[in-house]
Amino acid sequence: MQQEDKLQQYLQQGILGTPELKREERQQYLGQFRERVLKIMRQNELRDPRYIDGMIKAFDDPRAYRLYIRTDEQLQGTLEFSKLTRAAQSKKLPFSFVDRATYQGDIAIVLVAEDAVDEVGIEIKISDLPLAFYQHLGKTICKDCYEKIQKEFPVYEGKFKKAGFWQKLFGYQCPIEEEHRGTT
Numbered sequence: 001m002q003q004e005d006k007l008q009q010y011l012q013q014g015i016l017g018t019p020e021l022k023r024e025e026r027q028q029y030l031g032q033f034r035e036r037v038l039k040i041m042r043q044n045e046l047r048d049p050r051y052i053d054g055m056i057k058a059f060d061d062p063r064a065y066r067l068y069i070r071t072d073e074q075l076q077g078t079l080e081f082s083k084l085t086r087a088a089q090s091k092k093l094p095f096s097f098v099d100r101a102t103y104q105g106d107i108a109i110v111l112v113a114e115d116a117v118d119e120v121g122i123e124i125k126i127s128d129l130p131l132a133f134y135q136h137l138g139k140t141i142c143k144d145c146y147e148k149i150q151k152e153f154p155v156y157e158g159k160f161k162k163a164g165f166w167q168k169l170f171g172y173q174c175p176i177e178e179e180h181r182g183t184t
């Protein structure tokens, strides 16, 4: 190859990226270019309401343009899944399903902008509250669990109610089962 041609090629790759790389990138992001991606969800995050809620929150981003969902028989029909699609519908965010077998990697959902945004943090940041507690936000929990929240996650203290005398008297069952394994 001529020196000049080589230079031309470098320049082009610098601007557009190598075609091969772009193809692989699109494979990973369900057919979308990385530069348009706002948020992603991975396969193992789909059943965790903390991630689902994080994604739904991202729908409010004014740049949110379309949602791509990789089809998964196991996911369809689940509570989390309908919560996600209902939220997209109510926020008038169009979504498309893509064939599971066509793409590689563990990315299951991609939220994109209309144009290139080069978003850096595309992973969903979740609440540090353990899942068992997160699933019961707003509920009445036992004294021990309540004290754990006060001590370890004080910002969430107002999000729970502490079981009182009467509840205990009538055989109150704390909903945070993970905290009571083997004790009940």
Ligand SMILES: [Zn+2]
Pocket (backbone or CB within 6 Å): 141, 142, 143, 144, 145, 146, 174, 175, 176, 179, 180
């Ligand atoms: Zn408890």
